[in-house]
Amino acid sequence: MMHASITIFTVKDVMASLAYFRDKLGFDVAFEYGSPTYYVGLCSGEVSLHLVAASQTPRLPGHGAMTIFVDDVDGLHAALVKRGARVLKAPKDYDYGLRDFDVADLDGNMIFFGMESQKA
Numbered sequence: 001m002m003h004a005s006i007t008i009f010t011v012k013d014v015m016a017s018l019a020y021f022r023d024k025l026g027f028d029v030a031f032e033y034g035s036p037t038y039y040v041g042l043c044s045g046e047v048s049l050h051l052v053a054a055s056q057t058p059r060l061p062g063h064g065a066m067t068i069f070v071d072d073v074d075g076l077h078a079a080l081v082k083r084g085a086r087v088l089k090a091p092k093d094y095d096y097g098l099r100d101f102d103v104a105d106l107d108g109n110m111i112f113f114g115m116e117s118q119k120a
Contacts (some may be wrong), residue, residue, distance in 0.1 A: 004048070004083045004112070005033040005048075006041075006048045006049070007048075007049050007050070007066040008049075008050045008051070008052055008064070009049065009050070009051050009052075009061075009064040009066075009105065009107070009109045010051075010052055010054050010057055010059040010060060010062075010063070010064065010109075011051050011052070011053065011054065011061050011105070011107050011108075011109070012053075012054050012061050012106070012107055013053075013106070014037055014039070014040060014051050014052070014072075015037060015106070016106060017040075017051050017105060017106055018032075018037075018040050018042070019047065020085075020105060021042050021051070021105070022042070023083065024080065024081075024083045024084055024085040024086075024119045025044075025080065025085055025103070025111070026044060026079075026080075026083070027042040027043065027044045027049065028042065028043050029042060030040070030042060031107055032079070033110065034117060038052065038053040038055065038056045039051070039052050039056070044067045044068075047068050047108055048063055049066070055084070057059055061107040061108070061109070062107040062108035062109055063108075063109070064109040064110070065109065065110040065111075065112070066109075066110075066112070067101075067111075067112040067113075067114060067118060068111060068113050068114075069098075069113075069114055069115060070114070070115055071088065071112055072085050072111050072114065073099050073100060073101065073114060073115045074090045074091050076113055077090065077091050077101050077113070079100070080103060085103050086103060086106075087101065087102070087103050088101075088102040088103065088107070089101055089102050093117040093118075093119045094117065097116060097117050098114045098115065098116065098117055099114065099115055099116070099117040099118070099119075100112050100113060100114030100115070101113055101114075
């Protein structure tokens with residue numbers, strides 16, 4: 001039986017990315033690892049995200065993606081725009097039953113925020 005999942009994004013500058021996810025997207029910092037820090041854990045509600053410095057892995061930055069389901073897509077969109085997040089598009093209803101919008105991090109990793117569409 002599976003219980004949880006953690007997405008790991010590879011980033012160029014782990015401390016700049018930590019600040020972006022904390023200050024622009026509202027994540028809390030769960031932990032920092034290394035000296036200097038090269039791996040961090042972030043959380044928001046039941047969502048966990050880890051960041052690893054590109055210098056510590058063969059994976060390239062900017063190729064990750066995750067979807068986060070929320071209660072109020074439009075309210076979150078407005079809050080993230082106000083905080084200066086890299087919001088790529090406004091919320092939209094899709095025929096697959098979701099209303100969602102896209103955000104990019106500093107390296108181009110994608111975060112999709114969505115909820116069930118009221119038009120579905």
